[in-house]
Amino acid sequence: MTAPVTIYVCTTCRRAEDPAEAPRAGARLHAAVAEAANDATDVAVVGVECLSVCKRPVTIGFTAAGKWTYVYGDFVPETAAEGILAAARQYAVAPEGLIPWRERPDSLKKGVVARIPPIKPV
Protein backbone atom coordinates (compact mmCIF):
# COMPACT_ATOMS: atom_id res chain seq x y z
CA MET A 1 0.00 0.00 0.00
CA THR A 2 1.38 3.38 -0.91
CA ALA A 3 -0.35 6.41 0.52
CA PRO A 4 -0.69 9.37 -1.83
CA VAL A 5 1.39 11.64 0.38
CA THR A 6 4.39 10.80 2.53
CA ILE A 7 5.21 12.95 5.55
CA TYR A 8 8.84 12.58 6.54
CA VAL A 9 9.81 13.48 10.09
CA CYS A 10 13.46 13.68 11.09
CA THR A 11 13.79 11.55 14.20
CA THR A 12 17.36 12.70 14.84
CA CYS A 13 16.46 16.38 15.27
CA ARG A 14 17.23 17.70 18.73
CA ARG A 15 15.98 21.06 20.03
CA ALA A 16 18.04 23.21 22.37
CA GLU A 17 15.61 22.65 25.21
CA ASP A 18 15.61 18.85 24.88
CA PRO A 19 16.72 17.14 28.06
CA ALA A 20 19.67 14.84 27.49
CA GLU A 21 17.86 11.69 28.55
CA ALA A 22 14.46 12.12 26.96
CA PRO A 23 13.54 11.09 23.43
CA ARG A 24 14.64 13.77 21.01
CA ALA A 25 12.22 16.36 19.69
CA GLY A 26 12.28 14.69 16.28
CA ALA A 27 11.32 11.31 17.70
CA ARG A 28 8.55 12.95 19.75
CA LEU A 29 7.19 14.82 16.72
CA HIS A 30 7.29 11.64 14.66
CA ALA A 31 5.24 9.86 17.30
CA ALA A 32 2.79 12.76 17.54
CA VAL A 33 2.23 13.01 13.78
CA ALA A 34 1.84 9.24 13.50
CA GLU A 35 -0.73 9.35 16.29
CA ALA A 36 -2.58 12.25 14.67
CA ALA A 37 -2.66 10.39 11.36
CA ASN A 38 -3.82 7.29 13.22
CA ASP A 39 -5.25 4.88 10.67
CA ALA A 40 -5.39 7.39 7.82
CA THR A 41 -4.79 5.86 4.42
CA ASP A 42 -4.19 9.15 2.62
CA VAL A 43 -0.87 9.88 4.33
CA ALA A 44 2.10 7.78 5.32
CA VAL A 45 4.17 9.05 8.24
CA VAL A 46 7.79 8.00 7.89
CA GLY A 47 10.54 8.66 10.40
CA VAL A 48 13.88 9.47 8.78
CA GLU A 49 17.28 9.39 10.37
CA CYS A 50 18.53 12.90 9.60
CA LEU A 51 17.30 15.16 6.83
CA SER A 52 20.61 17.06 7.12
CA VAL A 53 18.99 20.34 8.09
CA CYS A 54 20.09 20.16 11.74
CA LYS A 55 19.98 23.91 12.38
CA ARG A 56 16.21 24.10 12.09
CA PRO A 57 14.74 21.34 14.23
CA VAL A 58 12.36 19.68 13.92
CA THR A 59 12.54 19.19 10.17
CA ILE A 60 9.85 17.49 8.12
CA GLY A 61 9.16 16.83 4.45
CA PHE A 62 6.23 16.21 2.12
CA THR A 63 6.57 14.10 -1.00
CA ALA A 64 4.22 12.45 -3.48
CA ALA A 65 4.33 11.16 -7.03
CA GLY A 66 4.22 13.99 -9.55
CA LYS A 67 4.59 16.70 -6.92
CA TRP A 68 7.39 18.96 -5.77
CA THR A 69 9.03 17.58 -2.64
CA TYR A 70 9.18 20.14 0.18
CA VAL A 71 11.35 20.33 3.28
CA TYR A 72 10.26 22.48 6.24
CA GLY A 73 11.85 23.22 9.59
CA ASP A 74 11.25 24.80 13.00
CA PHE A 75 8.45 22.54 14.25
CA VAL A 76 7.75 22.06 17.95
CA PRO A 77 6.75 18.50 18.79
CA GLU A 78 4.26 19.42 21.49
CA THR A 79 1.95 21.45 19.24
CA ALA A 80 2.71 20.90 15.57
CA ALA A 81 1.29 17.50 14.70
CA GLU A 82 -2.28 18.43 13.74
CA GLY A 83 -1.11 21.38 11.68
CA ILE A 84 1.40 19.24 9.80
CA LEU A 85 -1.29 16.70 9.00
CA ALA A 86 -3.68 19.40 7.78
CA ALA A 87 -0.94 20.95 5.64
CA ALA A 88 -0.07 17.55 4.16
CA ARG A 89 -3.69 17.23 3.08
CA GLN A 90 -3.58 20.68 1.45
CA TYR A 91 -0.44 19.49 -0.34
CA ALA A 92 -2.22 16.29 -1.40
CA VAL A 93 -4.89 18.14 -3.33
CA ALA A 94 -2.68 20.95 -4.68
CA PRO A 95 -1.59 20.48 -8.30
CA GLU A 96 2.09 19.50 -8.23
CA GLY A 97 1.98 20.09 -4.48
CA LEU A 98 2.04 23.86 -4.96
CA ILE A 99 -0.27 25.17 -2.24
CA PRO A 100 -1.35 28.73 -3.14
CA TRP A 101 0.62 31.17 -0.98
CA ARG A 102 -2.42 32.75 0.70
CA GLU A 103 -3.66 29.31 1.74
CA ARG A 104 -0.39 28.21 3.31
CA PRO A 105 -0.24 28.12 7.07
CA ASP A 106 2.43 30.38 8.57
CA SER A 107 4.45 27.35 9.58
CA LEU A 108 4.97 26.49 5.91
CA LYS A 109 5.58 30.10 4.88
CA LYS A 110 8.23 30.68 7.50
CA GLY A 111 9.54 27.16 7.77
CA VAL A 112 10.42 26.35 4.17
CA VAL A 113 13.94 24.95 3.85
CA ALA A 114 14.02 23.72 0.25
CA ARG A 115 12.00 22.11 -2.52
CA ILE A 116 12.82 19.65 -5.29
CA PRO A 117 10.99 19.31 -8.61
CA PRO A 118 8.71 16.35 -9.23
CA ILE A 119 10.59 13.24 -10.24
CA LYS A 120 9.86 12.63 -13.88
CA PRO A 121 8.71 9.14 -14.80
CA VAL A 122 11.63 7.19 -16.29
Next chain:
Amino acid sequence: MTAPVTIYVCTTCRRAEDPAEAPRAGARLHAAVAEAANDATDVAVVGVECLSVCKRPVTIGFTAAGKWTYVYGDFVPETAAEGILAAARQYAVAPEGLIPWRERPDSLKKGVVARIPPIKPV
Protein backbone atom coordinates in the same frame (compact mmCIF):
# COMPACT_ATOMS: atom_id res chain seq x y z
CA MET B 1 16.95 9.34 -22.45
CA THR B 2 17.34 9.61 -18.71
CA ALA B 3 20.81 10.27 -17.34
CA PRO B 4 21.65 8.37 -14.14
CA VAL B 5 22.13 11.57 -12.17
CA THR B 6 20.29 14.87 -12.42
CA ILE B 7 22.00 18.06 -11.29
CA TYR B 8 19.46 20.76 -10.50
CA VAL B 9 20.62 24.36 -10.55
CA CYS B 10 18.37 27.12 -9.25
CA THR B 11 18.24 29.72 -12.01
CA THR B 12 16.40 32.23 -9.82
CA CYS B 13 19.16 32.49 -7.20
CA ARG B 14 20.64 35.95 -6.95
CA ARG B 15 23.84 36.74 -5.05
CA ALA B 16 24.33 40.01 -3.19
CA GLU B 17 27.02 41.12 -5.60
CA ASP B 18 24.93 40.47 -8.73
CA PRO B 19 24.48 43.60 -10.84
CA ALA B 20 20.82 44.39 -11.41
CA GLU B 21 21.00 44.06 -15.17
CA ALA B 22 23.16 40.98 -15.63
CA PRO B 23 21.90 37.40 -15.65
CA ARG B 24 21.48 36.17 -12.11
CA ALA B 25 24.14 34.06 -10.43
CA GLY B 26 21.85 31.03 -10.65
CA ALA B 27 21.41 31.41 -14.40
CA ARG B 28 25.15 31.87 -14.81
CA LEU B 29 25.93 28.78 -12.73
CA HIS B 30 23.39 26.76 -14.68
CA ALA B 31 25.09 27.76 -17.93
CA ALA B 32 28.53 26.98 -16.52
CA VAL B 33 27.57 23.53 -15.25
CA ALA B 34 25.81 22.72 -18.52
CA GLU B 35 28.93 23.76 -20.41
CA ALA B 36 31.18 21.71 -18.12
CA ALA B 37 28.95 18.68 -18.61
CA ASN B 38 28.97 19.35 -22.34
CA ASP B 39 27.75 16.20 -24.08
CA ALA B 40 28.04 13.95 -21.04
CA THR B 41 25.43 11.22 -20.94
CA ASP B 42 25.95 10.32 -17.28
CA VAL B 43 24.52 13.57 -15.92
CA ALA B 44 21.58 15.75 -16.86
CA VAL B 45 21.85 19.43 -15.94
CA VAL B 46 18.42 20.90 -15.26
CA GLY B 47 17.68 24.52 -14.47
CA VAL B 48 14.94 24.96 -11.89
CA GLU B 49 12.94 28.05 -11.12
CA CYS B 50 13.53 28.40 -7.39
CA LEU B 51 14.52 25.63 -5.03
CA SER B 52 13.13 27.78 -2.17
CA VAL B 53 16.43 28.09 -0.36
CA CYS B 54 16.96 31.74 -1.32
CA LYS B 55 19.24 32.60 1.61
CA ARG B 56 22.08 30.40 0.34
CA PRO B 57 22.62 31.20 -3.32
CA VAL B 58 23.42 29.54 -5.58
CA THR B 59 21.53 26.41 -4.64
CA ILE B 60 21.86 23.10 -6.46
CA GLY B 61 20.57 19.55 -6.03
CA PHE B 62 21.54 16.00 -6.93
CA THR B 63 18.93 13.31 -7.52
CA ALA B 64 18.87 9.82 -9.01
CA ALA B 65 16.70 6.75 -8.85
CA GLY B 66 17.22 4.82 -5.64
CA LYS B 67 19.40 7.51 -4.08
CA TRP B 68 18.93 10.16 -1.43
CA THR B 69 18.23 13.54 -3.03
CA TYR B 70 20.57 16.26 -1.75
CA VAL B 71 20.28 20.05 -1.77
CA TYR B 72 23.39 22.20 -1.39
CA GLY B 73 23.91 25.95 -1.30
CA ASP B 74 26.55 28.68 -1.36
CA PHE B 75 28.00 28.08 -4.82
CA VAL B 76 29.76 30.82 -6.78
CA PRO B 77 29.01 30.68 -10.49
CA GLU B 78 32.45 31.75 -11.63
CA THR B 79 34.35 28.86 -10.05
CA ALA B 80 32.00 26.07 -8.96
CA ALA B 81 30.98 24.26 -12.13
CA GLU B 82 33.77 21.68 -12.44
CA GLY B 83 33.60 20.84 -8.75
CA ILE B 84 29.84 20.33 -8.93
CA LEU B 85 30.24 18.01 -11.89
CA ALA B 86 32.95 15.99 -10.12
CA ALA B 87 30.81 15.74 -6.99
CA ALA B 88 27.81 14.60 -9.02
CA ARG B 89 29.95 11.78 -10.37
CA GLN B 90 30.99 10.78 -6.84
CA TYR B 91 27.30 10.77 -5.98
CA ALA B 92 26.56 8.64 -9.05
CA VAL B 93 28.76 5.80 -7.88
CA ALA B 94 28.00 6.07 -4.16
CA PRO B 95 25.48 3.52 -2.86
CA GLU B 96 22.22 5.38 -2.24
CA GLY B 97 24.12 8.57 -3.08
CA LEU B 98 25.83 8.57 0.32
CA ILE B 99 29.35 9.81 -0.43
CA PRO B 100 31.64 8.84 2.46
CA TRP B 101 32.29 11.91 4.60
CA ARG B 102 36.07 11.93 4.14
CA GLU B 103 35.64 11.84 0.36
CA ARG B 104 33.23 14.76 0.20
CA PRO B 105 34.57 18.04 -1.10
CA ASP B 106 34.33 20.90 1.37
CA SER B 107 31.64 22.51 -0.75
CA LEU B 108 29.33 19.58 0.00
CA LYS B 109 30.32 19.37 3.66
CA LYS B 110 29.67 23.03 4.32
CA GLY B 111 26.95 23.59 1.74
CA VAL B 112 24.44 20.91 2.65
CA VAL B 113 20.93 22.32 2.99
CA ALA B 114 18.79 19.18 3.20
CA ARG B 115 18.37 15.63 1.98
CA ILE B 116 15.36 13.46 1.16
CA PRO B 117 15.24 9.66 1.29
CA PRO B 118 15.18 7.66 -1.94
CA ILE B 119 11.74 7.49 -3.48
CA LYS B 120 10.50 3.98 -3.06
CA PRO B 121 9.18 2.29 -6.21
CA VAL B 122 5.37 2.34 -6.18
